[in-house]
Amino acid sequence: MTSPEQGRLAGPLSMSVANLCHRLQSQVSARTAAGFAEVLRRLGAPLQVAVAGRIKSGKSTLVNALIGRRVAPTDIGECTRLVTRFQYGTVDRVEIVFTDGRKQVLPFAADGMIPAELGVDIEQVSHIEAYLTNAVLQGMTVIDTPGLGSLDAASVSRTEQLLGAAKHRKDEDDEEGSDELDDTSRNAVAGAEAVLYVVTQGVRADDQQALAAFTAATASREAGPVNAIAVLNKADTIAPESVDGADGDVWKAATILAEKQASTLKPRVADVLPVIGLIAESAESGGFTSADAEALRQLAALDDDILQTMLISADIFTSWECDVPSGTRLRLLEKLDLFGISHAVEAIRQEPEITAGALRRSLLDASGLEAVRQRLSIVFAARADGIKAAAALASVTALAHASADPAERQRVHDAIEVLLAKPEAHQLRLLEALTLVASGAVDMPEDLSEEVLRVGSNADIGAQLGKPGAPRQELAAHALERAGWWRSFASFGATPAQSRVAHVVHRAYFLIWQQIREPQS
Numbered sequence: 229m230t231s232p233e234q235g236r237l238a239g240p241l242s243m244s245v246a247n248l249c250h251r252l253q254s255q256v257s258a259r260t261a262a263g264f265a266e267v268l269r270r271l272g273a274p275l276q277v278a279v280a281g282r283i284k285s286g287k288s289t290l291v292n293a294l295i296g297r298r299v300a301p302t303d304i305g306e307c308t309r310l311v312t313r314f315q316y317g318t319v320d321r322v323e324i325v326f327t328d329g330r331k332q333v334l335p336f337a338a339d340g341m342i343p344a345e346l347g348v349d350i351e352q353v354s355h356i357e358a359y360l361t362n363a364v365l366q367g368m369t370v371i372d373t374p375g376l377g378s379l380d381a382a383s384v385s386r387t388e389q390l391l392g393a394a395k396h397r398k399d400e401d402d403e404e405g406s407d408e409l410d411d412t413s414r415n416a417v418a419g420a421e422a423v424l425y426v427v428t429q430g431v432r433a434d435d436q437q438a439l440a441a442f443t444a445a446t447a448s449r450e451a452g453p454v455n456a457i458a459v460l461n462k463a464d465t466i467a468p469e470s471v472d473g474a475d476g477d478v479w480k481a482a483t484i485l486a487e488k489q490a491s492t493l494k495p496r497v498a499d500v501l502p503v504i505g506l507i508a509e510s511a512e513s514g515g516f517t518s519a520d521a522e523a524l525r526q527l528a529a530l531d532d533d534i535l536q537t538m539l540i541s542a543d544i545f546t547s548w549e550c551d552v553p554s555g556t557r558l559r560l561l562e563k564l565d566l567f568g569i570s571h572a573v574e575a576i577r578q579e580p581e582i583t584a585g586a587l588r589r590s591l592l593d594a595s596g597l598e599a600v601r602q603r604l605s606i607v608f609a610a611r612a613d614g615i616k617a618a619a620a621l622a623s624v625t626a627l628a629h630a631s632a633d634p635a636e637r638q639r640v641h642d643a644i645e646v647l648l649a650k651p652e653a654h655q656l657r658l659l660e661a662l663t664l665v666a667s668g669a670v671d672m673p674e675d676l677s678e679e680v681l682r683v684g685s686n687a688d689i690g691a692q693l694g695k696p697g698a699p700r701q702e703l704a705a706h707a708l709e710r711a712g713w714w715r716s717f718a719s720f721g722a723t724p725a726q727s728r729v730a731h732v733v734h735r736a737y738f739l740i741w742q743q744i745r746e747p748q749s
């Protein structure tokens with residue numbers, strides 16, 4: 229039987245974990261069963277992606293760009309100090325969730341955004357739930373966080389709580405027999421499953437710490453490049469002359485810096501992609517209007533010397549004597565900043581007849597958002613089954629661990645052992661191997677590490693084998709050939725660490741081959 233939740237499960241492994249929870253529910257205490265119910269609910273939900281990073285790194289701006297709608301308040305206001313979960317819903321609706329579980333509907337502000345001020349006692353607010361009809365949210369729930377490294381201790385602790393980094397304190401005054409989730413259980417199931425980490429120029433020590441805390445708390449197995457990617461945001465504000473080899477080009481400078489940060493953050497994240505969240509937000513959320521395009525056209529018509537002078541700083545840009553009203557210029561600055569304005573003017577000068585729509589697309593291209601979207605879908609969507617199942621298993625383990633009944637602990641433990649021996653559980657080992665290779669913990673020749681990444685990062689068999697669209701027979705033959713190769717590599721010529729990875733890759737190919745070989749009569 230397939231319940232509506234099961235229809236949305238990420239894949240076969242999530243299905244097995246869901247079955248395990250269903251089966252055990254009647255054999256454990258009411259409290260553990262309540263925890264399992266929560267695990268089941270989360271398994272059926274889209275991947276939970278937290279957007280994390282220091283305060284003012286541009287998280288909310290990027291959230292708006294990803295959702296394609298300017299809905300998360302940016303800069304200041306109460307709301308920027310709270311966790312907001314953006315999830316798919318059939319009707320747009322925002323709720324304040326209080327720490328005591330109470331909920332209150334919050335009307336959208338006139339501009340369609342979540343109001344920056346809530347009109348309630350913020351100390352009593354747990355977080356905000358925003359249900360939106362935007363299609364992007366069918367694939368993932370996006371969680372905006374207030375940010376680490378802020379001066380406000382309360383928002384830091386809200387963020388840490390969400391990321392699972394809060395200390396799991398043991399409940400001393402346990403109320404026996406309560407069906408409610410205790411704090412341990414709540415924390416165990418509350419952590420996000422993947423993280424989009426926003427950094428700006430220069431990674432600090434606490435950025436690394438936050439990432440470490442997050443990865444330790446999510447999947448019970450060593451997580452990292454499997455469920456975390458980073459963006460270098462505000463790429464437009466990088467001074468290219470400060471970066472060697474950039475040749476004065478902002479985007480080139482951003483790419484060089486992003487690569488540097490990737491090597492610093494490497495054990496923790498898959499990639500660091502440069503992005504200009506502000507331009508992405510304006511281009512994607514309807515913020516960029518034809519009136520803006522018109523104003524840019526007027527600016528493009530100015531004498532180039534004058535324009536270049538104006539573009540030296542925001543102050544000069546708004547205060548310079550010019551036909552475009554200074555209020556309009558201020559608006560352009562807010563939407564595109566100097567780099568975006570200069571990019572747009574350049575595009576207009578190259579193609580004077582360019583439409584407002586084409587200008588918007590050109591800005592979107594310049595923002596780097598598409599690459600972030602693609603990476604999100606490759607890294608997260610393709611691994612959602614493994615990521616969600618690992619997080620669920622970690623929660624199940626934590627729930628059993630917190631149980632006072634040794635027999636119950638043993639029962640859950642045994643069930644997990646059985647599950648881990650199933651073929652579909654092999655992807656957990658593959659994700660682990662991928663983590664070891666991607667983080668550089670196990671050194672591999674480049675072609676081999678690329679192969680491991682390919683096999684571990686794709687959901688589609690053709691893509692896993694590097695032969696998208698190839699006929700089944702060819703795929704089967706290739707899988708078998710690679711299985712054999714990795715087995716002999718594991719036995720001969722590999723270091724012990726490489727050998728462990730090689731065994732996992734061998735088995736991955738073998739399981740692929742089993743799936744697609746000619747049916748046996």
Ligand SMILES: Nc1nc2c(ncn2[C@@H]2O[C@H](COP(=O)(O)OP(=O)(O)O)[C@@H](O)[C@H]2O)c(=O)[nH]1
Pocket residue numbers: 282283284285286287288289290301302303304308374375461462463464465503504505506507565
């Ligand atoms: N120049 C520039 N400014 C940005 C960019 N992304 C965000 N900002 C600005 O940075 C400020 C803080 O952004 P916000 O999204 O509220 O940061 P958060 O605290 O991390 O959520 C806002 O004024 C944004 O307009 C960017 O890519 N470039």
Ligand SMILES: [Mg+2]
Pocket residue numbers: 287288289301302303308372373374
């Ligand atoms: Mg924010």
